[in-house]
Amino acid sequence: MDKWVCTVCGYVYDPAEGAEGIPPGTPFEELPEDWVCPLCGAGKDSFEKES
Numbered sequence: 001m002d003k004w005v006c007t008v009c010g011y012v013y014d015p016a017e018g019a020e021g022i023p024p025g026t027p028f029e030e031l032p033e034d035w036v037c038p039l040c041g042a043g044k045d046s047f048e049k050e051s
Contacts, residue, residue, distance in 0.1 A: 001016065004049055006037045006046055007048055009039050013028055019038055020038055
């Protein structure tokens with residue numbers, strides 16, 4: 001699964017690890033639309049797929 005990087009603060013969402021309240025194995029595309037970066041609060045639209 002692809003990792004996604006917050007363009008505001010550099011936080012990396014790794015689907016293999018999940019995030020607070022998000023179970024491991026959850027693809028970025030399946031995160032709730034109102035999910036925000038756990039470090040800076042930026043929305044999903046501030047994330048880019050890691051290359």
